[in-house]
Amino acid sequence: YRVRPAWVCKVMAASSSYSHVAAPKKYDVFISFRGEDTRAGFTSHLHTALNESYFETYIDYMIEKGDKVWVELEKAIKDSTMFLVVFSKNYADSTWCLNELVEIMECQKNGQVVIPVFYQIEPSHVRKQTGSYGTVLEEHKKEGK
Numbered sequence: 001y002r003v004r005p006a007w008v009c010k011v012m013a014a015s016s017s018y019s020h021v022a023a024p025k026k027y028d029v030f031i032s033f034r035g036e037d038t039r040a041g042f043t044s045h046l047h048t049a050l051n052e053s054y055f056e057t058y059i060d061y062m063i064e065k066g067d068k069v070w071v072e073l074e075k076a077i078k079d080s081t082m083f084l085v086v087f088s089k090n091y092a093d094s095t096w097c098l099n100e101l102v103e104i105m106e107c108q109k110n111g112q113v114v115i116p117v118f119y120q121i122e123p124s125h126v127r128k129q130t131g132s133y134g135t136v137l138e139e140h141k142k143e144g145k
Contacts (some may be wrong), residue, residue, distance in 0.1 A: 016068070026059040030080035031101045035060070037088035039139050044118055046084070047099075077103045082113040092136045095145055 021064055033043045043059070058076045077083075083104045091097050108114045108142040118126065125131035 003055055025079050025081040026056065027076060027080040028055040030058045030077055030083045030104070031086065032083060032104060033086035034088050034091040034094055034097055037090050038086055039120055043086060046086075051069070067070075073100060074103055074140060075105060080112065082115065082117050083107070084117055086117045086119050087121055087123075088119040089132050092126075092133045092140075095140070098140070098145075107124060 031043060033039065033052075035043075047057055047059050058080060060073065077100065085101060086103065103113075104114055116123070116126070122131065125133045128134075129137050134141060
């Protein structure tokens with residue numbers, strides 16, 4: 001049993017009102033991010049703050065050595081209520097990040113909540129696929145990814 005501050009309960013209630021997911025999920029929040037851009041600073045602080053606010057938060061360093069990485073990530077994604085996608089300059093460079101994003105967007109169809117976070121990047125670069133996003137996504141397309 002977890003005791004949560006009142007504001008946390010309000011956020012969870014608001015997010016679950018959009019959810020059509022019947023079974024409770026293992027994780028309140030799944031954080032998708034590009035490690036080299038944000039792991040040591042922003043994302044680690046975000047993860048700590050969420051945990052201190054009683055959110056059960058999944059982050060990729062919970063995968064143990066020897067585990068099948070994609071299988072574990074996919075399982076955690078499906079077992080999460082809400083997603084924070086931290087778009088940073090090099091997020092789209094990573095096929096891992098893009099594969100996570102595809103899986104996350106599939107879960108959104110089931111009522112799971114997706115919240116974009118733009119870290120040191122203009123939201124329009126992601127939305128309009130310009131700047132670093134336009135360049136790298138075009139390269140992925142050419143490579144058939």
